[in-house]
Amino acid sequence: xxxxxxxxxxxxxxxxxxxxxxxxAAPAAxxxxxxxxxxxxxxIGYLYLLPAFVVFGLFVLFPLGHSFWLSxxxxxxxxxxxWVGFDNYVDVVSDPALRNAFVHSAVLIVxxxxxxxxxxxxxAGIVARTRVRGLTFxxxxxxxxxxxxxxxxAIMWRMIYDPASGTINEVLRTIGLGSLAQDWLGDFSIALPxxxxxxxxxxxxxxxxxxxxxxxxxxxxxxxxxxxDGAGPVREFFAVTLPALRGEIGxxxxxxxxxxxxxxxxxxxxxxxxxGDATSVPAxxxxxxxxxxxxxxxxxxxGLSLAIVIFLLTIGVNKLADRAATT
Amino acid sequence: xxxxxxxxxxxxxLGLFSLIALLPxxxxxxxxxxxxxxxxxxxxxxxxxxxxxxxxxxxxxxDQYLRSSAIxxxxxxxxxxxxxxxxxxxxxxxRFRGNQALFYLLLLGLMVPLEAMIxxxxxxxxxxxxxxxxxxxxxxxxxxxxxxxxxxxxAYFRTVPKSLTxxxxxxxxxxxxxxxxxxxxxxxxxxxxxxVLIFMWTWNEFLLALVMVSxxxxxxxxxxxxxxxxxxxxxxxxLAAGAVIVALPIVLVYAFLQRHFIRGMVTGAVxx
Numbered sequence: 121x122x123x124x125x126x127x128x129x130x131x132x133x134x135x136x137x138x139x140x141x142x143x144x145a146a147p148a149a150x151x152x153x154x155x156x157x158x159x160x161x162x163x164i165g166y167l168y169l170l171p172a173f174v175v176f177g178l179f180v181l182f183p184l185g186h187s188f189w190l191s192x193x194x195x196x197x198x199x200x201x202x203w204v205g206f207d208n209y210v211d212v213v214s215d216p217a218l219r220n221a222f223v224h225s226a227v228l229i230v231x232x233x234x235x236x237x238x239x240x241x242x243x244a245g246i247v248a249r250t251r252v253r254g255l256t257f258x259x260x261x262x263x264x265x266x267x268x269x270x271x272x273x274a275i276m277w278r279m280i281y282d283p284a285s286g287t288i289n290e291v292l293r294t295i296g297l298g299s300l301a302q303d304w305l306g307d308f309s310i311a312l313p314x315x316x317x318x319x320x321x322x323x324x325x326x327x328x329x330x331x332x333x334x335x336x337x338x339x340x341x342x343x344x345x346x347x348x349d350g351a352g353p354v355r356e357f358f359a360v361t362l363p364a365l366r367g368e369i370g371x372x373x374x375x376x377x378x379x380x381x382x383x384x385x386x387x388x389x390x391x392x393x394x395x396g397d398a399t400s401v402p403a404x405x406x407x408x409x410x411x412x413x414x415x416x417x418x419x420x421x422x423g424l425s426l427a428i429v430i431f432l433l434t435i436g437v438n439k440l441a442d443r444a445a446t447t
Numbered sequence: 448x449x450x451x452x453x454x455x456x457x458x459x460x461l462g463l464f465s466l467i468a469l470l471p472x473x474x475x476x477x478x479x480x481x482x483x484x485x486x487x488x489x490x491x492x493x494x495x496x497x498x499x500x501x502x503x504x505x506x507x508x509x510d511q512y513l514r515s516s517a518i519x520x521x522x523x524x525x526x527x528x529x530x531x532x533x534x535x536x537x538x539x540x541x542r543f544r545g546n547q548a549l550f551y552l553l554l555l556g557l558m559v560p561l562e563a564m565i566x567x568x569x570x571x572x573x574x575x576x577x578x579x580x581x582x583x584x585x586x587x588x589x590x591x592x593x594x595x596x597x598x599x600x601x602a603y604f605r606t607v608p609k610s611l612t613x614x615x616x617x618x619x620x621x622x623x624x625x626x627x628x629x630x631x632x633x634x635x636x637x638x639x640x641x642x643v644l645i646f647m648w649t650w651n652e653f654l655l656a657l658v659m660v661s662x663x664x665x666x667x668x669x670x671x672x673x674x675x676x677x678x679x680x681x682x683x684x685x686l687a688a689g690a691v692i693v694a695l696p697i698v699l700v701y702a703f704l705q706r707h708f709i710r711g712m713v714t715g716a717v718x719x
Contacts, residue, residue: 172531172534172593175590178590187564190567252458253458263709265468271673272672275687276472324468333713384562406565420567423565426563
């Protein structure tokens with residue numbers, strides 16, 4: 121039960137596909153294994169793959185290709201479409217509304233990713249120097265927001281942010297700061313950070329749990345050595361804790377960044393992209409254009425652009441984490 | 448002395464952040480337990496009143512929503528798990544042409560978000576007359592779950608000592624028998640972790656349900672809750688009760704299997 125989480129029994133290597141990212145291929149099977157095992161025809165491997173690849177091909181690969189095809193047309197979903205080539209992709213960069221959606225995502229990454237990782241690291245630095253009782257309990261609670269449907273989270277926070285009866289405004293009025301009370305999700309300049317903070321609330325537990333587990337794997341001797349050398353808590357953090365956690369930082373950054381970019385549920389159930397376009401994000405634009413305003417080709421292009429951004433950022437973060445590992 | 452103080456400080460800070468994580472959740476539960484005269488504010492305590500749950504259950508069709516969610520989740524988890532175990536076993540223990548290429552293809556699928564597929568999925572299912580069916584919710588989720596599941600099971604099966612499978616083969620066991628009777632019993636924790644993650648993702652899926660289903664009777668719990676919110680924007684207690692009803696099943700599973708949730712997610716599990 122109290123086993124450190126990130127040293128699971130031989131269950132898993134990190135799911136973020138290292139072979140794909142780092143470029144270093146999984147070790148090819150050793151020459152000894154190359155000799156065909158007796159008794160089994162090698163074709164049987166395909167039989168085992170068949171069910172998985174049928175559903176994967178039909179419901180992931182084919183839609184992906186179809187999505188690219190659709191993205192080359194202007195199509196309203198009903199009447200025949202017109203070929204526009206890559207114009208829809210040009211729009212992603214040049215159309216201010218779409219560019220803003222991606223900029224909003226970048227802002228949300230600060231709240232979903234940077235903030236939680238910083239909070240998690242701060243905690244890791246403190247926990248590293250001591251043993252805390254009841255870690256299992258804390259871990260269970262910190263992780264709870266991760267588990268719940270984002271619709272539930274959205275409803276919860278709409279109530280907290282509510283201008284009339286919400287907790288935040290109530291508290292502000294009680295302590296005499298009623299002038300600061302406002303419509304958190306309805307204000308053009310505050311709505312985006314307000315939604316972002318909900319993301320911080322959902323994500324920081326994940327970062328904390330990851331880093332606490334990572335810290336427990338650091339050999340005590342490293343800390344003892346640092347102390348013998350007269351390192352204070354800050355030096356110790358930068359010299360020992362931070363370098364040892366780079367793998368966990370990579371995983372946490374990747375997971376939270378993907379969550380920030382694929383932010384549909386929360387936006388749809390809190391602000392629907394509003395007020396105006398203030399909280400519009402690519403995922404919401406995909407939905408809105410494909411199913412509300414009849415711009416199917418554009419929606420497909422946005423979806424694929426989003427996939428490419430996620431892909432590149434995932435590779436980038438993991439490359440950085442790997443490079444940090446070798447220097 | 449210093450060690451003592453540091454321990455106390457670590458506990459206080461951990462406790463503080465745990466409290467922040469917990470407060471909104473406690474708040475919505477307390478709100479759901481208030482009396483429904485719509486004068487309440489979020490998170491205040493006025494005793495225990497279960498009437499809102501009964502009202503939400505009756506007015507909100509949550510029995511239907513939960514049933515839809517359960518049907519979809521059970522089918523997706525079962526099918527995706529079986530397919531993933533078979534494919535992961537082949538990738539980990541067998542050699543065949545294209546092994547690597549096929550595996551990379553799967554990895555690619557692991558990183559593609561649903562947002563990049565949802566548009567054609569809708570129009571393809573429309574052309575097949577499968578919109579507004581459970582199939583429209585089940586099939587795409589089996590597809591995305593299988594990418595994750597195969598990767599997960601392959602990673603586990605690669606850790607099983609080769610001597611085990613070789614011994615079985617020398618005894619004349621077929622590959623399927625070896626998987627079923629020799630390897631799978633060992634893999635139970637890994638399989639359970641995979642199933643728990645796929646269950647959570649399926650149970651919480653929102654965008655797919657929103658796009659594929661307009662029939663009230665097929666709505667899953669998160670989608671039903673979203674519509675319930677649209678109808679009851681001003682009824683705080685009723686809405687809170689609905690939210691608790693939808694969150695409860697997954698929180699219960701989490702309470703019993705939290706080790707698996709955490710173990711799975713801290714390894715960086717993602718799903719398209």
